[in-house]
Amino acid sequence: MPESIEKPLACWKGSDRYGDRILDTLTIIFRTGGCEWNRCRMCSYRHERYYDRSPGELQGLVRRQMQWVNENHSLDGIDMIKIFTSGSFFDPKEVDPETREYIGKMLAGKIVVVETRPEYIQEPALSGFIRSIDTGQWKTPLYVAVGLETTDDAIREKSINKGFSTEDFWNAADTAREAGVGIKAYLLMKPLFLTEDEALIDMENSIADIYRRVDMISMNPCTVQKNTELERYWKQGAYRPPYLWSVLSVLLSSPVHILCDPVGGGHQRGPHNCRKCDRDIVSAIREYSLSADTKILQEAMDTTCECKKEWEFVLQHEMPYSMPLTR
Numbered sequence: 205m206p207e208s209i210e211k212p213l214a215c216w217k218g219s220d221r222y223g224d225r226i227l228d229t230l231t232i233i234f235r236t237g238g239c240e241w242n243r244c245r246m247c248s249y250r251h252e253r254y255y256d257r258s259p260g261e262l263q264g265l266v267r268r269q270m271q272w273v274n275e276n277h278s279l280d281g282i283d284m285i286k287i288f289t290s291g292s293f294f295d296p297k298e299v300d301p302e303t304r305e306y307i308g309k310m311l312a313g314k315i316v317v318v319e320t321r322p323e324y325i326q327e328p329a330l331s332g333f334i335r336s337i338d339t340g341q342w343k344t345p346l347y348v349a350v351g352l353e354t355t356d357d358a359i360r361e362k363s364i365n366k367g368f369s370t371e372d373f374w375n376a377a378d379t380a381r382e383a384g385v386g387i388k389a390y391l392l393m394k395p396l397f398l399t400e401d402e403a404l405i406d407m408e409n410s411i412a413d414i415y416r417r418v419d420m421i422s423m424n425p426c427t428v429q430k431n432t433e434l435e436r437y438w439k440q441g442a443y444r445p446p447y448l449w450s451v452l453s454v455l456l457s458s459p460v461h462i463l464c465d466p467v468g469g470g471h472q473r474g475p476h477n478c479r480k481c482d483r484d485i486v487s488a489i490r491e492y493s494l495s496a497d498t499k500i501l502q503e504a505m506d507t508t509c510e511c512k513k514e515w516e517f518v519l520q521h522e523m524p525y526s527m528p529l530t531r
């Protein structure tokens with residue numbers, strides 16, 4: 205019997221800003237055997253995995269998801285493919301080199317952006333994958349996207365439990381550069397245990413620290429995903445996602461264009477203000493992310509809504525209650 209086609213966790217078309225252009229994109233989220241690290245406080249993607257499968261079965265399942273993409277989405281006119289997995293694309297236990305090559309060949313001629321933890325950014329995996337996708341059409345056919353989240357090691361450790369340092373990130377970035385691979389950094393706005401003001405300053409500092417050394421920055425305002433430690437705190441009233449005013453403020457003060465899609469924007473689990481002004485601000489942020497037009501942000505920031513005073517009050521008066529530094 206022929207093996208059945210396997211549907212990826214998600215797959216959708218969209219568009220993204222790339223340099224001065226707007227490219228049509230396809231985003232694919234492959235289900236894999238899962239993230240080896242598997243313990244970040246806000247992450248639910250790690251639960252979206254296959255359980256109890258042999259390495260051989262897992263590779264077959266990933267390939268069949270790529271077949272599904274091929275059969276259900278025309279790649280004509282798509283210039284950029286963004287790949288996510290239940291963890292890291294370059295973890296050979298999640299996606300082995302032959303499966304990577306199989307996927308790469310189907311995506312030849314596109315710009316491919318793959319998410320991975322820094323410890324898997326290694327040779328010869330990078331050049332092997334570039335060989336399968338590169339047709340000479342793009343100067344940089346491959347980007348590695350890393351969830352750096354913040355440049356503050358203490359926040360990354362205590363508030364996120366990410367398990368790598370900023371130095372690890374830069375070492376991986378050097379390896380990528382030497383292989384001709386571009387670097388995209390994801391930043392996480394307002395992980396656990398930070399006040400609104402601390403979160404805002406953390407993003408401003410992080411952007412200032414990295415913008416000269418990475419090719420793209422995408423800032424994710426934190427959302428409360430199901431079955432996470434973050435959700436437990438949120439249910440107890442010990443966490444609130446960032447205000448959209450804070451997101452606007454960080455984007456406005458940034459020296460470079462920042463990609464930002466406020467997922468869950470306007471909902472209690474996502475970045476939100478007061479409900480009345482949320483929808484307009486979310487669409488302004490999305491429009492800016494595509495157009496890089498800061499006037500759109502400024503106009504959104506200048507709108508008057510009662511909740512802006514509340515946000516300003518929170519910035520001034522919210523107190524950090526801290527975690528113990530030692531056990």
Ligand code: SF4
Nearest residue numbers: 239242243244247291
């Ligand atoms: S490294 Fe990524 S996939 Fe793994 S637990 Fe952390 S956020 Fe989730």
Ligand SMILES: [Zn+2]
Nearest residue numbers: 478481509511
């Ligand atoms: Zn409002």
